[in-house]
Structures are given as structure tokens and as C-alpha cells.
Amino acid sequence: MANNALTKNTKHLIKALYESGVKNFVVSPGSRTTPVALLLAEYDRQNDDINLYIDVDERSAGFFALGIAKKQQEPVVLLGTSGTAITEYTSAVAEAHISHVPLIVLSTDRPSELQGNGAPQTLTQHQIFGEFTKNYVSFTLQDEHPDVTTYIDFMTQKLVHESKIAPRGPLQINLPLRKPLMPQLGDKEDIVVSSLTFAQPLKTIDMLKLSQTRVLILAGPNEDADYLPELTEFSNRYHVPVIADVLSRVRTQKTVYGIDALLKSGMITPNYRPELVIRFGATPVSASVLQWLKSENIPVWYVGLTAGSDHSRHTTRVFQISPNEFLSQTTVTNNLEFYQLWQELNAKSRQVTGEASISRTLDNILPEQTTIFVANSMAIRDMDDIFTGKLTQNIYANRGANGIDGIVSTALGMSSTSSQRSVLLIGDLTLFHDMNGLMMAKQYQLPLDIVVVNNNGGGIFSFLPQATAELYFETLFGTPLNLNMAKVASLYDMPYVKINQAQDLKTVIVAPIDGPRLIEFKSDRLSNVKAHHQLMGSNK
Amino acid sequence: MANNALTKNTKHLIKALYESGVKNFVVSPGSRTTPVALLLAEYDRQNDDINLYIDVDERSAGFFALGIAKKQQEPVVLLGTSGTAITEYTSAVAEAHISHVPLIVLSTDRPSELQGNGAPQTLTQHQIFGEFTKNYVSFTLQDEHPDVTTYIDFMTQKLVHESKIAPRGPLQINLPLRKPLMPQLGDKEDIVVSSLTFAQPLKTIDMLKLSQTRVLILAGPNEDADYLPELTEFSNRYHVPVIADVLSRVRTQKTVYGIDALLKSGMITPNYRPELVIRFGATPVSASVLQWLKSENIPVWYVGLTAGSDHSRHTTRVFQISPNEFLSQTTVTNNLEFYQLWQELNAKSRQVTGEASISRTLDNILPEQTTIFVANSMAIRDMDDIFTGKLTQNIYANRGANGIDGIVSTALGMSSTSSQRSVLLIGDLTLFHDMNGLMMAKQYQLPLDIVVVNNNGGGIFSFLPQATAELYFETLFGTPLNLNMAKVASLYDMPYVKINQAQDLKTVIVAPIDGPRLIEFKSDRLSNVKAHHQLMGSNK
Missing domain, CATH: 3.40.50.970 (Thiamin diphosphate (ThDP)-binding fold, Pyr/PP domains)
Known part of the structure; x- marks a missing residue:
């Protein structure tokens, strides 16, 4: 029984x-x-x-x-x-x-x-x-x-x-569960689950008319429902510029990209100063942007169903409603010059070389609405600096604990939800950390292009103060693993392609293929540091 | 500051x-x-x-x-x-x-x-x-x-x-820790740590004279200090037979091995019945032995610093002292016939074929006092059934939660403590689960022979009731990964050897080598089930 x-x-x-x-x-x-x-x-x-x-x-x-x-x-x-x-x-x-x-x-x-x-x-x-x-x-x-x-x-x-x-x-x-554990298979008895439904909460919110005329929206990583159409309309109608995090899923040609590099290069002069910033979404990839708001003492309101967590401790007003609700119930009369100033930022050229050129190439060549999963550490920073959102807004990452663990598996889980090919941008160390994840790519032949930027170690540490501790740096932080990517691909029966320059991605990506594929771009950590300093300084 | x-x-x-x-x-x-x-x-x-x-x-x-x-x-x-x-x-x-x-x-x-x-x-x-x-x-x-x-x-x-x-x-x-995180390197200031020492607890225990004449020791996995010399002397002097778990670190030619197979084959007839069993160590690998003590209602006393956990709920007396203390303070006058009956068990032949023949070969060929780490699932059961402890008692496994995770790394950590070569016995699924662990073997060239019994999947499930659920078995439980072991070895720059029969291990193991090595023995799950049934039935 x-x-x-x-x-x-x-x-x-x-x-x-x-x-x-x-x-x-x-x-x-x-x-x-x-x-x-x-x-x-x-x-x-x-x-x-x-x-x-x-x-x-x-x-x-x-x-x-x-x-x-x-x-x-x-x-x-x-x-x-x-x-x-x-x-x-x-x-x-x-x-x-x-x-x-x-x-x-x-x-x-x-x-x-x-x-x-x-x-x-x-x-x-x-x-x-x-x-x-x-x-x-x-x-x-x-x-x-x-x-x-x-x-x-x-x-x-x-x-x-x-x-x-x-x-x-x-x-x-x-x-x-106690033994015996075998259930009865093939039993035909009808199972009826007594149903429980949850009513939607009722909402009554007043219209909000903003008196400020230099309002700017900062859209952080979006963990909730999409709000791109509503935001586009709001921004156009009221001339509200939008700084869009690469994970906001609202980054388009009409929003500002790469705020971190813009701030570091000194381009954001005092006449860009907003009167009020409306924040959506989670903590932005750019650490500089929250520092800027705080150091310039620019008022911040925070909007979102789970809004309120602000480790810069600078937010003064929280709206625990969705961005959509906020946008549909708010009006503003923004200064047109202020809007145009921000809108012109994207047109200014940025010098993109080294590893970051992979992000730029992905921006240019991927089929529309491709889903891209981006690893943490350098990959996500490059994408936030460089990717304009020309053809897709479907960019995802694990930006909660920002771990380098589990990235391959998360990207594969994501790619399993669609027959359209997805892309994973990842470094060699992060790939190694979840190399076992590749087994699912092999077993289910999941349609994922894994683009590995291989600089043989932990690239991000070369940007940190410990880079000066030469005696210990390479062992403790550089940690070269000398991973042979062709062998990794072969172990999981995956096609492997090596590209020598970012532009070569185009011919690879357009070549039709089923199932997973590993694409390697070799880099080295030292020259990548130089390339990033060039990017930051290019508009000074 | x-x-x-x-x-x-x-x-x-x-x-x-x-x-x-x-x-x-x-x-x-x-x-x-x-x-x-x-x-x-x-x-x-x-x-x-x-x-x-x-x-x-x-x-x-x-x-x-x-x-x-x-x-x-x-x-x-x-x-x-x-x-x-x-x-x-x-x-x-x-x-x-x-x-x-x-x-x-x-x-x-x-x-x-x-x-x-x-x-x-x-x-x-x-x-x-x-x-x-x-x-x-x-x-x-x-x-x-x-x-x-x-x-x-x-x-x-x-x-x-x-x-x-x-x-x-x-x-x-x-x-x-708050930024900045850089410490001062090269600082010469002498650091003096105020010292705290812990005195040994004082022990006063009475001598214990056992009245029983058919006393038997069941030595489970040893997590503490070695007690082999003391046990050998006690067993010899008082004619107390010892059933030694493969992880007890006291299994020798003079103790009884493979109690699980002996019980299942029906060899342990009523005249083997002890009057009292003294348990040392953690839960034995053999599930049958505790079931036997309970079903035959044989009194059990449990000795050890952390003794007392007995999920068969059959122990009646607990001594929270070390086996060494117990052995040095206890005397018994055992029946000589009873002792000899148990001592003769090892000499009876057992038919060892299939995957278990690897355990038998390791028993015969390894250099003295080699450290062997054994994976969970089938590997540890085979070793407990087969390994006699002829040349080494240094057998280890992760027998707490019995996970198949982390086994490669645990074995490598262990092998890092000695320049003498160690051996890991492992199945293909368990190897895969911690394949990343092999990076340490490569980076530190650790002296470990990894013997993989590759039956392309989860062998243990073929012994369980779900093996009859044919429609779902291979997908849910068999889980063949088709892992190419030569490629695994190559990815980590490790020598790879394939052996076709267990005896070939000898020529491989004696060949001198530095660093890690992968040795593959291919098996198949169905014929291994047959081989095990032969082993169990061979002395009926």
C-alpha cells in the first residue's frame, strides 16, 4: 500500500x-x-x-x-x-x-x-x-x-x-523517501489536483508630473518583464535620454552605451549633468556610473518591483512598481538641448582594439534578436563598454553574485529554450571552471556558439593593484592553465574554429551548422591592458 | 594606517x-x-x-x-x-x-x-x-x-x-575586507603570536574483563589514529577474530575480508555466530553486516572517540574512547575453535571476474604501503569484497556523504602529501563529475595512477530495482556519456594506457614514471552484473 x-x-x-x-x-x-x-x-x-x-x-x-x-x-x-x-x-x-x-x-x-x-x-x-x-x-x-x-x-x-x-x-x-523506492509505472488512474489560483493585486497609483527638465534614465540589468516599447515611446515623447546597461534589454541605437568608458575618458563634462536620474533594474555593470551620481550628488529615484537595493546608498526615493507602470503614469517636459547632448555621445568614435573588438564584431554581425550570454570578469565589462545593441537586446549574464562558476551551463540552459543559435562570450578561465557543462551541449546538441577569448589566465587581475606584486602575481592571479581549446572541443565532439582577428567571426558565424561550436580567439593579457587604456583615453 | x-x-x-x-x-x-x-x-x-x-x-x-x-x-x-x-x-x-x-x-x-x-x-x-x-x-x-x-x-x-x-x-x-586591499609586502616587523596551548584530557578508565568467549571485532572505516599494532596483538593474544572493512586501515592477511559477499553467499552459518561484537570506526561499507548483526540479534558494543551513531539502531553500549585505549585495557578468553573458524574464511576461493578483478590485481601487485583512494558506488564495493590488504592498509574513500563528486580532487590532494605514487580506482561517471580536478594533476605533476573502470555510465543502477524499468532506464540511470579517456588524458597532458585485462595492470604499474597517469579498463555494465552474481554465489 x-x-x-x-x-x-x-x-x-x-x-x-x-x-x-x-x-x-x-x-x-x-x-x-x-x-x-x-x-x-x-x-x-x-x-x-x-x-x-x-x-x-x-x-x-x-x-x-x-x-x-x-x-x-x-x-x-x-x-x-x-x-x-x-x-x-x-x-x-x-x-x-x-x-x-x-x-x-x-x-x-x-x-x-x-x-x-x-x-x-x-x-x-x-x-x-x-x-x-x-x-x-x-x-x-x-x-x-x-x-x-x-x-x-x-x-x-x-x-x-x-x-x-x-x-x-x-x-x-x-x-x-524510504525503501522500496520503485513506483507503479503504467498506472492509469486519473490524477485530479485541486486547483488554487492567485488573483492579481489591484493597483491604484496617481499620475506623476515631474517638474525637473533635465531628467535622465539609467536602465540597469533587467530581471523582469520587458519594457522596451514603453521606454522608447517615453524617451521620444519627453526627450528623456537613457543610459542603458548592456543587460538592461533596452539598449538600442537610441540609448547611450558604454557609460563606464565615457566617464573614465572624461567626456561627461558638467553640462551633461542631470537634475534627476530615474534608475530601473539591478546594479549596473559599470561601477563608475553609481560613483558619478554619488560624487556629483545627482538625485536618484529608484523604480522596480524589487527596487531599493543601492550599495552606493545614494537613492532618495523608491517606487516599488514595474518600469512599465511608472512610464505609463509619468510625464516630464525635458530640455531638448540636454537630450541632444546625450544622444550625440554614441556617434563619437571609440578606439576599439584587442579583446574588446570581439564585442564590437558581435554587435555588427549577429542575426537580429540573437541571444547572447556573457561571462563575468572581463567579458561583461567589454560588452558593456562596446556593444551598441544595434540588432539585439537579448543580452544575459549571471550578475547576482558575479561568479565565474556555472557560466557554460547557464548559457546552455538558455540556448535550450530556442532553436535559433545563441552565443556565449567567455574567457578561458571561466570556460575551464564549468568545462563539465559542455557535456549537455554534446548530449543535447544545443545550438550555441561558444566564443572563447583565450588570454591564458585571469585577465582582470592585470587591471588591479596586485599586478605590481611581480614576485607572486603570475602564480596567484595570472594562473595560466595552458588549456588547449582544440582538445576541449574534440573531447566533447564539437566543431572547433580558431580566428586570428575579430572580423573573422563573421565568416564563421554565417556558416550554417547544427549543435554547439567552439570558436577561439587568442589574446594576451599584457597587450589587452594597453588596448583598454587606449579605449578609455581615446576621446580625451 | x-x-x-x-x-x-x-x-x-x-x-x-x-x-x-x-x-x-x-x-x-x-x-x-x-x-x-x-x-x-x-x-x-x-x-x-x-x-x-x-x-x-x-x-x-x-x-x-x-x-x-x-x-x-x-x-x-x-x-x-x-x-x-x-x-x-x-x-x-x-x-x-x-x-x-x-x-x-x-x-x-x-x-x-x-x-x-x-x-x-x-x-x-x-x-x-x-x-x-x-x-x-x-x-x-x-x-x-x-x-x-x-x-x-x-x-x-x-x-x-x-x-x-x-x-x-x-x-x-x-x-x-574593504578596498584598498593591497597589503604591505616585504615588511620586516617581527610578528609575535601570544601562544595558547591545550592540555591533554586526563583519562582514568578501569580494566575490563570480558566474560564472553565468542567475541568478534568489526572494524569499520577508520577516521582517527592508527591502531593496527595494538589490534594485531590483541587478536593474537586473545584469539579474537576481526572483520576488517577495507577502509579500516587494519585489514591484513590475518583479518577477514569481504564480509558482504560472504554473507550474501550464505557462508556465514550459525556456528559463526559471535556472542558479542565490538565495533570500531564509522559505518562499514558493507550494508549486509549491520543487517546481519541486527537480524541475528547479536549484541554490539561500539568503541571510538565519536562512537554512537548506528543507523541500524542495534548498539547497546557505547565507549567513547579510542580503539587503542579500549584494546589496552580489555582482556578476553576466547574460544579457539570459534577463532579458527573465522580465520579459515580467507582461504576459501572466491571467483573474481569482471570489474572486481581490478581490485584483486591491485591487491597483488602494488608496492608495499601504497596509498589507494577508492571512488564510491561500485569501486568501493568491489574493493571491500575483494581486496585482502596483503601489502597495504592505506585505503581511503569519501565515506561520509558517499558522493560521486570531488573524488579526483580528494585523491590528488592525498597524493600531494607523498612522493610515493598513489592509486585512484574510479568509474567513468565519477571521473567525469570531477574532471576539472585533473588540472591539479597537470599543474603540480602529482604522482597518481588513475585507474578508470569505464563501463560507460552508472554501473550500480543495474543492480537496483529500476533496472526493470526498461523504457526509461538507460536515459535516467544508465546515462552513457561516451567519454573518450584517451582524449581526457591528452587534454591534461597525461600519459594514457589502455589495458584489456586486469593482469595487464602489473606491467603498467611497475613501469617507472613521474607525475599523473590515466589507465583505462573498459567494461560493460551487463556482463559486470553477471560477474558479481557469480562472486556471490561461488561458495554456496
Whole structure:
């Protein structure tokens, strides 16, 4: 009978997830997952709109799920087996927490009678991710009591909903399971999940008429719904210039790009000074722009469903509504000269050489609306400085904890959501950190072009003060790994292309291909430092 | 001045660690680690007995440190940068917690004014490993107040001591740091750490004279000090047979090996029944042996500094003293026939074919006292069934959470402690999970022979009930990765040898070589199931 309860309750869990909108499941094999994995595979066969991925390395699996959830803006389920397998999700869960991505971890566990008493593969899974999860619940799937089934129905729907409301984030559902673990496959009994729906909150907000005439919008990384059409209209109608972070998903030819380089080169003279800055989105990639607002004492209002976190501690007014709501209810009469001054910035030439020329080339050649995932460290800084958003606004990165871990997997998860080819821009050290992630590219033949800028080590440290500690620098920070990219590609049965200059990317990218591909651009760290100093100084 | 405080306090931290006995440091590069990493590198140049390893992938680094600490039985320091880098240590810290290994995580962090407020790369690092750490402390290295320096001296020594006393385990020292991060290198000021020593506890235990005459010792995995000489003498003098787990480090020609297979084959008839079993060490690899003690209702006493955890819930008496103390204070007059019955078991032939023949060959050919690290899943079960301990008792595994993660790195950490070659026995899936770990083998040319039993997937699942779910089995559990081992070796510039039968290992192992080597033995999962059933049934 316990096995019937197991089958029935597990089916309720799966169906409640599905009916709440979860369509993507990333499973890592293990013994304790057996009933959930098998019934999920069965459910997957019966429902065409489910995607079930098997990823052996749980660390990669966590980031793969993160990539799907980021792109789809829908919760993704991770299913893992008891023990350190669950701890391997921690990094992806932490990133999901900070950057507000819905993830649902199903952590199968040993039963209560094996806890804390020397049983193998048993650790405390209760709230194992600590503050990184929004909520936690435990389901006793093998319990026959009817209350357990309705609890699973109700709580699953409630938790999926919680993962999707601001601030979105990860959740854990722990599943203690006792042997025998085999469920009943092929059972035809109809599963009816008692439905729970959540009404939209009612909104009543007054119209806002701004008295300032030099208003500027600073659009940071967007973790929420798109607002490009509304912003474009607002900016055009009221002549409000927009500084658009490369991850804002609103960077176009009409917004200002590369504020970090502009500030460092001294181009932003006092006549660019705004009276008021409206911030959208998360913390910008450019560290300089927040410093500038603070040091110039320019008033900042912060708008967004999760707005309010400002580590420069300079914001004075917070609107916890979406950018769309704000834009539709605000009017301003901006100074035209001020607007034009900012609009002319993009036209001024910037001297782009070295690694940054890859970002410029991607800007020019990629098919419209290509999704680009950008690694942290140098890659994201180059893209923010250089990429104009001419043809695509679909730029993503893991800018919560800014780790160099899990980047390959996140990009692959993202590329799994579309048949159009995506691009990953990444350095050699970051690629190495998640090289295991490439297994998913091979197993599912995912359509991703991985552009590796290979400067044989950690390029960003050459820009930091420790670069002067010559005796220790190369060992502690440079860390050359001498990774042979052709061999990496070969190990994962991937086509490999080496390009000698950024422009060569064009002929590579237009060549039709299915599945993943590795494209290597060799650089060296010293000449890249010079190239960046040129970029910064080019308009002085 | 703050920078002088930073330099001074960081030097106190490093020196206090060193004087408390920490000699091994595993560092992962990052910006926030700068002052600690640089001053550590300087200290390393001044002290010949320090080993400083740089490991780019923090997950690998965590397990590499675990491997060193397991072998040396001394705490090892992990130094990592703020953000998900720290979360990457979670799996190794969890394993260290369960299997009682001293690790000290130095987690550099953003300063307090950047917490919880949108600063990049900032997450809550306060007690980030939850229940997996024994203690937690935070040092404000940039604080000039003299109390801070003596606090660092005192607490560092106290924490290192805590990590070393039973139950040993991991600790976290969090280090919030504000920019500028550059310390003063080359400073000659003498650092004097006020010393704190811990006296040994006084012991007064009575002599114990056992009245039972059929006493048997079950030696589980040993996480503590060696007790082989004392056990050998005790067993000889009092005719007490010993069932020795492969990880007990007391398995020799005079102890009984492979109890799991012996029980399953029906060889342990009622006349083998002991009157009392004395358990040492952690949970045995064999699941059957505890089941047998329980189902036959054989009384069990449990001896060890951390004894008491028995998930079979069958132990009736616990002695929280070391096996050595117990053996030196106990006498018994055992039945000679009972002793001989057990002693004759090893001589009975067992039919060893398939993957298990690798374990048998290792038993026969390895140089004396070779250290062998054994992966979880099938590898450890084979070794426990087959390995007789003829020439070495130095067998190790991660038998806390029994994860398949981090195995390559743990073995490499262990092999770094000696110039004698070590051996890792591992399956293809487990190798893949920690393939990044191989970078340390390449960077430090560590003397490890990696013997991969490649059955292209998860072999253990073929022994479990889900093997009957044919429609889903291969996708969910078999998970063939088609990993080309020659290419893996080539990527890490490692010699690669393929052997067709286990005996070929001999010619390979005796061939002199420096540095790492990959040895592949191809198997298939179906024929391996048959081979195991033969082994179990061979003496019926």
C-alpha cells in the first residue's frame, strides 16, 4: 500500500508542478530520486510540452536550470539525490536568490529514521540552502493519509506561485523517501489536483508630473518583464535620454552605451549633468556610473518591483512598481538641448582594439534578436563598454553574485529554450571552471556558439593593484592553465574554429551548422591592458 | 594606517595558523583574497615546510584540501573570494563534517556596509555552511584596535584546536575586507603570536574483563589514529577474530575480508555466530553486516572517540574512547575453535571476474604501503569484497556523504602529501563529475595512477530495482556519456594506457614514471552484473 501512496502522491506533486506552469525539469541521476524520476519520465512521454533534461553533474545541472528559468521567466525544477548531490546546487541557488530567478529544488532525502545516526549518504537537508531560498517544505510522499495528498496539491501550487512573485527566487521541497523506492509505472488512474489560483493585486497609483527638465534614465540589468516599447515611446515623447546597461534589454541605437568608458575618458563634462536620474533594474555593470551620481550628488529615484537595493546608498526615493507602470503614469517636459547632448555621445568614435573588438564584431554581425550570454570578469565589462545593441537586446549574464562558476551551463540552459543559435562570450578561465557543462551541449546538441577569448589566465587581475606584486602575481592571479581549446572541443565532439582577428567571426558565424561550436580567439593579457587604456583615453 | 592594520592582522592570522600546526594552504584566485593570498605567498617563501597550492576551481580546491587533511590528519586551510566561490566549497565541507576531517575555510567577504544592499558579488557568508561547520568566527582584519589582533591570535589557535578534537570537522573564518586591499609586502616587523596551548584530557578508565568467549571485532572505516599494532596483538593474544572493512586501515592477511559477499553467499552459518561484537570506526561499507548483526540479534558494543551513531539502531553500549585505549585495557578468553573458524574464511576461493578483478590485481601487485583512494558506488564495493590488504592498509574513500563528486580532487590532494605514487580506482561517471580536478594533476605533476573502470555510465543502477524499468532506464540511470579517456588524458597532458585485462595492470604499474597517469579498463555494465552474481554465489 505504501507504494501505492508513493505513486499517487508523486503523481500529484508532478501534476501540481505542471499545472502551475512548470514545464522544464532538470534531473541528476541517483538512487533516492528513483520514484520521482521514473514517474516524471512517464509524465514527460504523455505531455509534449515538457522538457526533461538529464545532467550528471549537479553543479552544471543547477546552472543549466538557472539558464532556462532566466530566459523563460518561469520556474524550473531541479531533481537531485540525497547527500552532497544536493549541496552541489548551492552556487546556482545562491545566484538565483540574488538575481531573482525562480528555481524549485526537489531534494530527495533519506527517511527520518536514518537522520543524524551514521547512515551513509545522509546529511541535514532541512533548509540546506539557508537564506538563499524563499521558502521550504517537506512532503512525506509515502504517507497514505489523504491530508498528505491535498497538502501536496496546495503547497506545490503555493510555492510555485511564490517563486514567481517579486522578489522571485529559489525554493526547496525536500522529499524523504524510504525503501522500496520503485513506483507503479503504467498506472492509469486519473490524477485530479485541486486547483488554487492567485488573483492579481489591484493597483491604484496617481499620475506623476515631474517638474525637473533635465531628467535622465539609467536602465540597469533587467530581471523582469520587458519594457522596451514603453521606454522608447517615453524617451521620444519627453526627450528623456537613457543610459542603458548592456543587460538592461533596452539598449538600442537610441540609448547611450558604454557609460563606464565615457566617464573614465572624461567626456561627461558638467553640462551633461542631470537634475534627476530615474534608475530601473539591478546594479549596473559599470561601477563608475553609481560613483558619478554619488560624487556629483545627482538625485536618484529608484523604480522596480524589487527596487531599493543601492550599495552606493545614494537613492532618495523608491517606487516599488514595474518600469512599465511608472512610464505609463509619468510625464516630464525635458530640455531638448540636454537630450541632444546625450544622444550625440554614441556617434563619437571609440578606439576599439584587442579583446574588446570581439564585442564590437558581435554587435555588427549577429542575426537580429540573437541571444547572447556573457561571462563575468572581463567579458561583461567589454560588452558593456562596446556593444551598441544595434540588432539585439537579448543580452544575459549571471550578475547576482558575479561568479565565474556555472557560466557554460547557464548559457546552455538558455540556448535550450530556442532553436535559433545563441552565443556565449567567455574567457578561458571561466570556460575551464564549468568545462563539465559542455557535456549537455554534446548530449543535447544545443545550438550555441561558444566564443572563447583565450588570454591564458585571469585577465582582470592585470587591471588591479596586485599586478605590481611581480614576485607572486603570475602564480596567484595570472594562473595560466595552458588549456588547449582544440582538445576541449574534440573531447566533447564539437566543431572547433580558431580566428586570428575579430572580423573573422563573421565568416564563421554565417556558416550554417547544427549543435554547439567552439570558436577561439587568442589574446594576451599584457597587450589587452594597453588596448583598454587606449579605449578609455581615446576621446580625451 | 588601515593598510598597516591589514598587513599586521593578516600576518597574525597566518602565523597563528602556522604555529597551530597548519602547513597546507589551498588558495583559489580572486580579488577579495588579495591581502591574505599575497602575505601567505610571502610567508610561504620564508618557510620551507609550508605547501601552498593554487586551484582555480573552488569545488576541486575544497576536495583537494579534504584529501590532504584526511591523509595528514591535520587541518588544511582553504582560501576563497567572496560570492559563489565560497558556496562552491559546500560539498567538500559537508563531506568533511560527516567524515570528521579538519578543514578551515577562510572566506574573504565584502565589508559590512555592502551587505544586503545590491552590491555585486555579495551574499550572506555568515555561517554559510550551516550545520556543516563546528564553529564560526569573523575577523575584522582592517581594524586598528589592539584587541582585534589579540582576538585573532587567540581565536585562531582555539579554532584550529577545535577542528582537531573529536568529533573533528570543518570551521569557517569569515574575513570582511574593504578596498584598498593591497597589503604591505616585504615588511620586516617581527610578528609575535601570544601562544595558547591545550592540555591533554586526563583519562582514568578501569580494566575490563570480558566474560564472553565468542567475541568478534568489526572494524569499520577508520577516521582517527592508527591502531593496527595494538589490534594485531590483541587478536593474537586473545584469539579474537576481526572483520576488517577495507577502509579500516587494519585489514591484513590475518583479518577477514569481504564480509558482504560472504554473507550474501550464505557462508556465514550459525556456528559463526559471535556472542558479542565490538565495533570500531564509522559505518562499514558493507550494508549486509549491520543487517546481519541486527537480524541475528547479536549484541554490539561500539568503541571510538565519536562512537554512537548506528543507523541500524542495534548498539547497546557505547565507549567513547579510542580503539587503542579500549584494546589496552580489555582482556578476553576466547574460544579457539570459534577463532579458527573465522580465520579459515580467507582461504576459501572466491571467483573474481569482471570489474572486481581490478581490485584483486591491485591487491597483488602494488608496492608495499601504497596509498589507494577508492571512488564510491561500485569501486568501493568491489574493493571491500575483494581486496585482502596483503601489502597495504592505506585505503581511503569519501565515506561520509558517499558522493560521486570531488573524488579526483580528494585523491590528488592525498597524493600531494607523498612522493610515493598513489592509486585512484574510479568509474567513468565519477571521473567525469570531477574532471576539472585533473588540472591539479597537470599543474603540480602529482604522482597518481588513475585507474578508470569505464563501463560507460552508472554501473550500480543495474543492480537496483529500476533496472526493470526498461523504457526509461538507460536515459535516467544508465546515462552513457561516451567519454573518450584517451582524449581526457591528452587534454591534461597525461600519459594514457589502455589495458584489456586486469593482469595487464602489473606491467603498467611497475613501469617507472613521474607525475599523473590515466589507465583505462573498459567494461560493460551487463556482463559486470553477471560477474558479481557469480562472486556471490561461488561458495554456496
